[in-house]
Amino acid sequence: MDFEFPKEFDVIIVGTGVIESILSAAASRVGKRVLHIDENEYYGGQWASFNLEAIMKLKNSQKERIANKSDSNFLSFGNDLFNIKNIDYKFHVLPKKNKVCSEEKDKEVVDNNLQEVSQDDNEETWDEELLIKTSRKFNIDLCPKLQYARGNFVELLISSNIARYSEYRSVTRILTWLNNHLEPLPCSRSDVFANTRVSVVEKRMLMKLLTSLNDEEKETQNYESKTFKEFLTDKKLTSNLVHYVLYGISTSSDHTQCKEGIQKAKRFLNSLGRFGKTPFLFSMYGSGEIPQAFCRLSAVFGGIFALGQPIEGFALNDEKFKSLTVRSQTIKAEHLVMGIENLPKQFIKSKKHDYISRCILITNKSVLDCEKEQLTLIFYPPENNKSFTTIIELGYLTGTCPNNVYLVHLIAKQDTSPQEDFKHIIDKLFINSYHEMAENNHDKPHILWSYYCSINDSNDVELTEDLPKNIFVCPGPDLDLDYDFSVTKAKKIFNAMYPDLEFLPRAPDPEEIIIGDDEITEEAKEITEEAKEITEEAKEITEEAKEITEEAKEITKEMTEEAKEITEEAEETTENEINDVKNEKQETISEERQHTVE
Amino acid sequence: MAKTYDYLFKLLLIGDSGVGKTCILFRFSEDAFNTTFISTIGIDFKIRTIDLDGKKIKLQIWDTAGQERFRTITTAYYRGAMGIMLVYDITNEKSFENIKNWIRNIEENASADVEKMLLGNKCELEEKRQVSKERGEQLAIEYGIKFIETSAKASIRVEEAFYTLARDIKAKMEKKLVSKLYTPRGGHQLKASELQKKPTSWLSRCTIL
Numbered sequence: 001m002d003f004e005f006p007k008e009f010d011v012i013i014v015g016t017g018v019i020e021s022i023l024s025a026a027a028s029r030v031g032k033r034v035l036h037i038d039e040n041e042y043y044g045g046q047w048a049s050f051n052l053e054a055i056m057k058l059k060n061s062q063k064e065r066i067a068n069k070s071d072s073n074f075l076s077f078g079n080d081l082f083n084i085k086n087i088d089y090k091f092h093v094l095p096k097k098n099k100v101c102s103e104e105k106d107k108e109v110v111d112n113n114l115q116e117v118s119q120d121d122n123e124e125t126w127d128e129e130l131l132i133k134t135s136r137k138f139n140i141d142l143c144p145k146l147q148y149a150r151g152n153f154v155e156l157l158i159s160s161n162i163a164r165y166s167e168y169r170s171v172t173r174i175l176t177w178l179n180n181h182l183e184p185l186p187c188s189r190s191d192v193f194a195n196t197r198v199s200v201v202e203k204r205m206l207m208k209l210l211t212s213l214n215d216e217e218k219e220t221q222n223y224e225s226k227t228f229k230e231f232l233t234d235k236k237l238t239s240n241l242v243h244y245v246l247y248g249i250s251t252s253s254d255h256t257q258c259k260e261g262i263q264k265a266k267r268f269l270n271s272l273g274r275f276g277k278t279p280f281l282f283s284m285y286g287s288g289e290i291p292q293a294f295c296r297l298s299a300v301f302g303g304i305f306a307l308g309q310p311i312e313g314f315a316l317n318d319e320k321f322k323s324l325t326v327r328s329q330t331i332k333a334e335h336l337v338m339g340i341e342n343l344p345k346q347f348i349k350s351k352k353h354d355y356i357s358r359c360i361l362i363t364n365k366s367v368l369d370c371e372k373e374q375l376t377l378i379f380y381p382p383e384n385n386k387s388f389t390t391i392i393e394l395g396y397l398t399g400t401c402p403n404n405v406y407l408v409h410l411i412a413k414q415d416t417s418p419q420e421d422f423k424h425i426i427d428k429l430f431i432n433s434y435h436e437m438a439e440n441n442h443d444k445p446h447i448l449w450s451y452y453c454s455i456n457d458s459n460d461v462e463l464t465e466d467l468p469k470n471i472f473v474c475p476g477p478d479l480d481l482d483y484d485f486s487v488t489k490a491k492k493i494f495n496a497m498y499p500d501l502e503f504l505p506r507a508p509d510p511e512e513i514i515i516g517d518d519e520i521t522e523e524a525k526e527i528t529e530e531a532k533e534i535t536e537e538a539k540e541i542t543e544e545a546k547e548i549t550e551e552a553k554e555i556t557k558e559m560t561e562e563a564k565e566i567t568e569e570a571e572e573t574t575e576n577e578i579n580d581v582k583n584e585k586q587e588t589i590s591e592e593r594q595h596t597v598e
Numbered sequence: 599m600a601k602t603y604d605y606l607f608k609l610l611l612i613g614d615s616g617v618g619k620t621c622i623l624f625r626f627s628e629d630a631f632n633t634t635f636i637s638t639i640g641i642d643f644k645i646r647t648i649d650l651d652g653k654k655i656k657l658q659i660w661d662t663a664g665q666e667r668f669r670t671i672t673t674a675y676y677r678g679a680m681g682i683m684l685v686y687d688i689t690n691e692k693s694f695e696n697i698k699n700w701i702r703n704i705e706e707n708a709s710a711d712v713e714k715m716l717l718g719n720k721c722e723l724e725e726k727r728q729v730s731k732e733r734g735e736q737l738a739i740e741y742g743i744k745f746i747e748t749s750a751k752a753s754i755r756v757e758e759a760f761y762t763l764a765r766d767i768k769a770k771m772e773k774k775l776v777s778k779l780y781t782p783r784g785g786h787q788l789k790a791s792e793l794q795k796k797p798t799s800w801l802s803r804c805t806i807l
Contacts, residue, residue, distance in 0.1 A: 003668065043672060136706070158788050164642075165674055167785030275786055284785040285677055292672035299663040300642050305670040399677075399785075510642050 005304065008332045009035045011497065012324050014077065014311060015339030017045040018483060019474035021291035022490035022504075023337050024298040025162065030501045034303035035333070036295065037326060039077075041308040043295060045339055046084065046455060046476050047143050049288030049400070052135040055142075055360075055451065060087050074325075076313040077338070079345040081353065082456045082476055084142070086418055089451040092432070095128045126364065126405065126448050137402040139286035140360055142455060143477035144392050144409045146171060146377065147281045148267055149274035153483040154281065157293075160504040165293035167284040169398055170276025175368060175378045176248050178240065182368050182429075185248040185379065187268070188277055198240065206241055210249075210269060213262055228252050228261025247381040251481060253388045280481075282375060282392070285399040290483065297507060311342075321468045335497050337472045340458045347473075349462040355414035355454040356479055357387075357421040363406045363445035366393060367429050373397050380425055387412040389425060390481060405448065413479055418452040459485065472496065603647055603656035607767050608678050609760075610660050610708075612700050613685035614693040615667045618719040621750035622685065623661055626760050631751050648764060655764055669703075676708040681715070681763045686734075688718045688747065689726040694733070701741060713770065715763045716745040722752040 010032040013024050020036075021043075028034045042048055050058070060083065147154050147168070157163040174185040186192040192203055209232075223231050228250060232242045246252050250265035271279030283289050299305055312325040314336060321336040340348075366374060375398060378391035389412040394400045401407040410422050426432060431446045458475040467473070472493045478485060494503050611619040620641060624630050627644035643660040660679075665671045684700055686693040697716065704712065718734045731747055738745030744762060748755045 043670075154788065163788035167678070167787060169785050275788075281786065281788075285674070289674045289677070292674040296663060296665070296672050296674065299665045302664075304667070305665055306668040307670045510644055 005035060005306070005326070005329060005331055006033075007330075009033045009304075010333060011035075011335040011337060012037070012331065012333040013337045014038070014324075014342045015045055015474070016040075016043045016291050016295060016307075017339045017474060017476060018047045018291050018294075018486045019490045019493075020337060020339055021294035021298070022156075022486065023472075023474070023493055024303055025160070025294040025301075026490065026494045026504045027497070028298040028301040028303040029160075029504055029507065030498065031301075032498070034298055035306075035331065036298060036303055037306045037309045037311065039309060039311055039342075043307070044288045044291045045341065046082075047288060047291055049139040049141045049286030052131060052138040052140065052362075052449075054135075055138075055140045056089055058084060058087060058453075060085060073316045074313055075316065075344045075346075077311050077342045077344070079341065079343060079348065081345065081348060082341040082458060085355070085454040087451075087453045088419070089449070091128045091131070091449050092447045093127050093131070093449070131362065131449060134402045138362075138407065139288065139400040140407065140451075141287045141400075141409065142358070142453075143287060143356075144394075144411070145283075145287045145290070145481065145483055146392065147283070147482050148484070149271040149276075149279050149281055151267065151271065151482050151484050152487045156487050156504065159506060160297070161507040161509070162293050162297050162504075165296050166289050168275070168281040169284055169375055171278045171280035171282060171377045172276065172372075172374045173370075173376050174248065174278050174280075175376060176243065177378070177380045177383075177428075178243055182378065185244055187249060187279070188272060191277075202238055202241055205235075205237055206244070209235060209237065209241075209245065210265075213265055213269070223258035226258050227254065228256045228258045229254050231258045231261070243381065247379050247388065251379065251390075253382060278377070280377060282394070282398060300507070316468060319466070319468055321470050335470050335472065336468075337474065337493065339474050340461060340476055343463075343473050347464050347467045349464045350460070354457040354460070356457050356477065357410075357412045357414040357418040358451075358453050358455055359410040359418055359422045359426070360451040361408040361410075361426075361430065361447050362401065362449040363408055363430065363447055364404070365445045366395070366406055367391075367408075367445055383424060385415075386421060386424055387415055389422065391425070406445065411479070413457075414454055418454055422452075603654040605653060605768065605771065606656045606658060607680045607764060608658050608660065609681040609683065609763065610675065610679045611662065611683050611685060612666065612671075612704065613683075613717075614687070614690070614696050615664070617685045617687040617690065617693045618750050619683075619685050620661055622683070622717070622719060622748065622756055622759075623659055625750040625753055625756045627659065629753070631753070646760075648761065650761070650765055650768055653768070655768065657760065657764060659760075671703070671707075673707045676704070676712075679708055679712055680767050681713040682708065683715055683717055683759065683763065684743075685717045685719050686729070687720050688729045688731075688734075689720055689723050691728045694718075694729045694737075697737060711770075713763060713767045714741070714743045715759065715766075716741075716743055717759055718745070718747040719750060721747040721754060722749040 011023075011027050011034055013020050013027075013034065013036045016024075016036065016038045024034055024036045038045070040048075042050075042054075149170075157166075174187055175182045176185045183197060184191065184195065186195045186198060186206070192198065192206065195203075198206070229242065229246055229252075232245055237245070245265065246254075246256075246261070249268045250256070250261045251268070252261045252264055256264070268279050275281055295303070295305060309326050312328070314324045315322045315330075321333075323330045323332045324336065325331075367376065367378070368374075373395040374393075375395065376391075376393040378393070380389040380391055382388050389410055391411075392409045394407045394409070396403040396405075410425065412421055415421050426447075429444065431444045455477055457478050459478040461475060463473060474493070475489065491503050494501075611623060613619055621631060623641070623644050624632065627646045641661045642663065643658055645656060645658050647654055647656045649655070660675065662671060662675070665675070682704060684697055684704075686697050688694075701714075704714065716734060716738045718729060718731070734745050734747065744766070746755050746759045746762070748759055750756055
């Protein structure tokens with residue numbers, strides 16, 4: 001690529017994670033000049049979605065970056081603290097079926113997608129080769145998220161008009177592990193009625209409790225320092241109900257504070273009935289679409305994007321960020337925003353790091369078979385010192401996997417290792433190995449492929465005090481189910497950079513946009529019109545002047561003529577007078593003569 | 599609100615910077631031409647509804663928003679696209695050579711059965727031509743797609759190009775292949791209007807229990 005970036009921007013953003021991308025859109029939207037770059041060839045960093053081949057190519061550790069300049073004012077990007085760790089994946093199917101069969105498969109896949117869909121129906125035919133062949137149909141999230149239908153994130157998508165860049169599906173059912181099996185969490189009114197495991201008395205108790213949660217202050221008076229679990233137990237709820245409310249509706253753990261638990265429960269209940277039966281939405285084609293949607297808006301408003309950039313580092317001046325060096329080009333900006341994985345190590349204060357345990361499975365059927373394809377959320381409560389685990393099961397309709405397989409995400413706070421953390425769940429819900437599969441156990445889904453890794457939870461990472469004031473750091477993925485924390489964080493950084501500007505005002509719809517050039521033409525037209533008028537006026541004035549001149553001429557002429565006449569008259573008069581005098585004289589003379597004669 | 603169209607097609611414009619994608623978009627959607635666009639700022643997509651064999655077809659045509667410049671088009675741009683106009687500039691050899699890269703990009707990101715078409719734009723600049731019409735035709739044959747030379751400036755065959763692409767998509771849809779085409783559809787588009795919907799949370803009416 002032979003190109004140069006402009007030499008100066010208002011803000012440079014390094015990294016295309018969710019928070020960085022929201023900020024990019026927000027700055028660009030209010031007219032700031034944004035340069036948004038990423039070292040990766042793809043959008044989203046650790047928030048990205050990958051196809052099957054790409055996720056297996058992710059590396060445990062990235063190349064370590066060593067400052068090649070001795071200048072203390074020049075800092076290299078990046079640290080090795082926030083890399084993905086413990087990556088471990090394997091296929092649980094045969095590498096290849098017998099030859100005849102695989103040739104057939106080749107044909108199907110290559111032929112065209114339409115046929116492939118129907119021929120995938122035979123679920124026994126999945127092998128490694130076929131999974132790899134359909135690699136592009138997978139959109140596998142490192143950090144899958146669900147959105148509360150009335151959460152901050154969804155409200156922001158709608159109010160900023162960024163919602164048009166992505167599509168969503170509602171979670172169709174929520175399950176929980178209770179009494180040694182999966183059962184639906186009653187989260188809507190009809191669910192409660194339909195639930196045969198809940199007695200009539202329990203139904204009344206549950207309704208009463210949920211209604212009373214709205215009256216938060218009164219309820220929590222005596223629970224300032226107590227847990228939500230204590231609060232629920234004191235309400236004399238049955239253990240089943242405590243389970244539903246604690247691990248389900250409030251997505252809390254045993255240690256969640258009462259106030260927080262109530263707030264979480266309220267958020268859940270408020271989001272019901274907006275888009276579907278459950279409060280949650282999943283973005284089609286994976287959560288990795290989200291940062292891209294914000295980047296698109298940023299680009300529409302003039303943000304310049306470049307991926308796969310070898311970023312050398314940045315220079316400080318007077319303890320402030322001055323410029324960034326990329327492709328040996330130095331680019332200045334007022335502010336620098338970066339993902340935490342790009343921050344030089346020296347600015348990170350925290351010694352302890354929390355990790356998120358992740359497990360991703362491809363399975364041959366749903367954990368709880370149903371006629372229609374379901375988008376399932378499972379709350380798996382803490383068990384034998386194992387953390388609370390969130391499980392999301394995605395099907396073909398979400399655009400994240402091919403037909404007839406399911407993509408299962410497990411997410412939990414890491415205790416020991418991802419494998420250890422999820423073993424109890426995997427054993428209960430799935431058939432683990434290929435050998436077991438042969439044992440004719442058709443109840444549980446078979447695992448076709450598994451992937452484990454650890455991701456840093458950087459929400460609470462503390463930074464050092466000497467971080468330059470015009471550098472802003474965005475945390476990476478977190479354990480939250482949704483992006484609400486990311487929205488809050490992005491807003492905070494935006495307000496620190498631009499305290500007087502509005503955060504993501506509604507972007508106009510295409511039909512409302514008047515192209516700037518049209519405005520200029522319009523203006524030019526007006527000016528021409530004005531000029532014309534002026535010319536016209538000038539013409540009129542000239543004409544008038546002409547008339548006046550003509551008039552003046554005429555007047556002069558008239559006057560000259562008059563003067564002439566007067567002169568002539570005068571001359572005549574003089575002559576006459578002379579004649580008169582002469583005559584008088586002659587008369588006098590003749591009179592005198594007469595006198596003398598007399 | 600009643601639907602004012604029979605079909606909605608999402609179309610994309612793809613090609614190097616400066617080949618005239620935005621001009622083609624404006625020629626088709628507004629019948630206007632302006633040479634002063636520096637790059638594509640503030641333009642998301644344009645809509646024009648056309649009539650094909652008695653069917654009203656709403657064409658939603660998306661522009662690249664300048665993200666083609668450093669090859670950073672989001673994968674999200676390709677989602678749900680039914681037709682793609684691949685555009686090069688007949689006075690710019692490089693833009694023609696890059697069509698192959700763009701096709702690779704499409705294969706990686708767009709649905710496999712997206713309808714494609716090749717456009718050689720700026721055909722009014724005959725005296726500056728670097729890419730012969732034959733080479734354009736040849737490349738189109740290679741990829742099994744249709745080819746037209748257009749001029750957004752002189753308004754030559756731009757309409758024809760979009761009508762052709764739309765007709766081909768419509769024909770494909772009417773072969774009843776639609777349900778399997780363009781991979782899963784039917785997600786929610788979150789709309790502002792839904793904000794006004796009264797919350798139907800069961801909390802608000804659970805008092806009868």
